[in-house]
Amino acid sequence: MDEKPKQASPVLADSAPNNPPPSKSILGIHPRRMSQPRAVLSKYLTIPRRKPGKFDDVRCNGWLDSMKASSPRKNLLKGRSFDFSSGDADSGYLSWMIKHPSALTSFEKIFEQAKDKKVAVFLDYDGTLSPIVDDPDCALMSDEMRSAVRDVAKCCPTAIISGRSRDKVSKLVGLAELYYAGSHGMDIIGPINSDDPDGHLGHVKVTYQQGKEVKLFQPAREFIPVIDEVFRTLVEITKGIKGAKVENHKFCASVHYRNVDENHWLPLAQRVYDAVAEDPRLRVTHGRKVLEVRPAINWNKGKAVEFLLQSIGLKDGEGVVPIYIGDDKTDEDAFEAVGKGGHGVGILVSAAPRETSASYSLEGPSEVMEFLKRLAKAGNNATPPHH
Numbered sequence: 001m002d003e004k005p006k007q008a009s010p011v012l013a014d015s016a017p018n019n020p021p022p023s024k025s026i027l028g029i030h031p032r033r034m035s036q037p038r039a040v041l042s043k044y045l046t047i048p049r050r051k052p053g054k055f056d057d058v059r060c061n062g063w064l065d066s067m068k069a070s071s072p073r074k075n076l077l078k079g080r081s082f083d084f085s086s087g088d089a090d091s092g093y094l095s096w097m098i099k100h101p102s103a104l105t106s107f108e109k110i111f112e113q114a115k116d117k118k119v120a121v122f123l124d125y126d127g128t129l130s131p132i133v134d135d136p137d138c139a140l141m142s143d144e145m146r147s148a149v150r151d152v153a154k155c156c157p158t159a160i161i162s163g164r165s166r167d168k169v170s171k172l173v174g175l176a177e178l179y180y181a182g183s184h185g186m187d188i189i190g191p192i193n194s195d196d197p198d199g200h201l202g203h204v205k206v207t208y209q210q211g212k213e214v215k216l217f218q219p220a221r222e223f224i225p226v227i228d229e230v231f232r233t234l235v236e237i238t239k240g241i242k243g244a245k246v247e248n249h250k251f252c253a254s255v256h257y258r259n260v261d262e263n264h265w266l267p268l269a270q271r272v273y274d275a276v277a278e279d280p281r282l283r284v285t286h287g288r289k290v291l292e293v294r295p296a297i298n299w300n301k302g303k304a305v306e307f308l309l310q311s312i313g314l315k316d317g318e319g320v321v322p323i324y325i326g327d328d329k330t331d332e333d334a335f336e337a338v339g340k341g342g343h344g345v346g347i348l349v350s351a352a353p354r355e356t357s358a359s360y361s362l363e364g365p366s367e368v369m370e371f372l373k374r375l376a377k378a379g380n381n382a383t384p385p386h387h
């Protein structure tokens with residue numbers, strides 16, 4: 001189904017990788033050589049990457065802290081009565097909740113903000129629609145959640161924006177009426193609208209499920225062989241680490257350490273960083289107990305939201321309220337995108353206080369489902385169906 005884009009993609013180069021590669025390997029594993037000629041991809045790349053140098057403990061501790069913090073602990077305070085004068089950890093949680101109130105208790109306010117406006121809903125998958133589980137292949141969404149999402153999609157355009165490959169996440173969700181962006185937004189299937197001439201945004205028209213014509217946008221298309229190669233390397237170098245799992249998402253690769261003994265997290269991270277250290281085309285980012293190797297391009301879930309809004313014909317503005325719900329660091333770009341101009345609503349799914357650009361919070365997938373049900377009900381009462 002995938003075709004070659006007719007026009008160059010509008011991808012800009014990143015200013016810096018999220019996490020610069022470390023210096024010399026402590027394990028004696030040398031960075032792999034890529035077979036793909038670098039010149040082919042050079043238009044995307046401006047990131048100055050440091051040559052491997054001295055291994056530094058500060059960076060190492062930084063990784064480890066980041067890896068430890070990457071999946072928040074359950075909020076033990078829920079359901080307790082609070083002593084507002086205590087000044088301990090409880091008050092930290094409370095002040096976070098004041099800054100990022102529950103989207104359920106604030107539902108009326110959110111609905112008021114969306115009233116008489118065009119709403120578009122963007123949903124992350126893992127940790128948002130499905131609970132976090134040890135085996136990524138077992139992260140299934142419930143039928144009840146599926147029907148809540150289906151009902152929302154009946155009243156407003158709805159898209160899934162996931163770190164997983166588009167094929168995988170669309171199979172897991174199983175709703176043909178949604179739009180999908182896989183590989184952290186680097187593989188988008190969106191609608192074609194009349195103000196958006198063919199190829200204008202670097203996309204191609206393709207025939208999708210049930211013969212429907214859709215827009216396919218893959219800004220990192222040229223990286224497929226690069227990711228393929230790094231995936232094979234990652235499988236090889238993590239073979240000896242019990243519990244490590246590597247996934248190929250076509251435009252990025254994930255290295256999971258949720259099932260790896262904590263003492264081996266740092267050596268695992270070191271191997272992953274070493275594998276990309278000398279390649280300016282790649283960068284490493286952190287997700288929930290997962291390291292992601294991604295093309296070093298300026299494209300992320302936030303850009304995918306903007307692209308989809310434009311495709312849907314809802315350019316950002318006062319009349320449009322994009323709602324984004326997600327649980328991960330990679331969702332922060334999307335929270336920023338919907339927060340621009342103060343029109344959109346970002347909702348972080350987290351059971352613990354976290355630095356975020358989202359305005360609201362929900363504790364976990366069951367609260368997400370509750371919110372979606374209320375949204376669908378309110379939307380059905382308030383507006384005619386969008387399609």
Ligand SMILES: O=P(O)(O)OC[C@H]1O[C@H](O[C@H]2O[C@H](CO)[C@@H](O)[C@H](O)[C@H]2O)[C@H](O)[C@@H](O)[C@@H]1O
Nearest residue numbers: 125126132133134136139162163254258288290
């Ligand atoms: O953007 P998302 O849809 O949230 O995808 C992000 C990553 O999700 C998956 O990993 C996470 O969920 C797994 C299943 O619950 C869990 O085992 C893992 O620890 C989490 O990181 C997926 O497997 C990754 O490839 C995605 O990048």
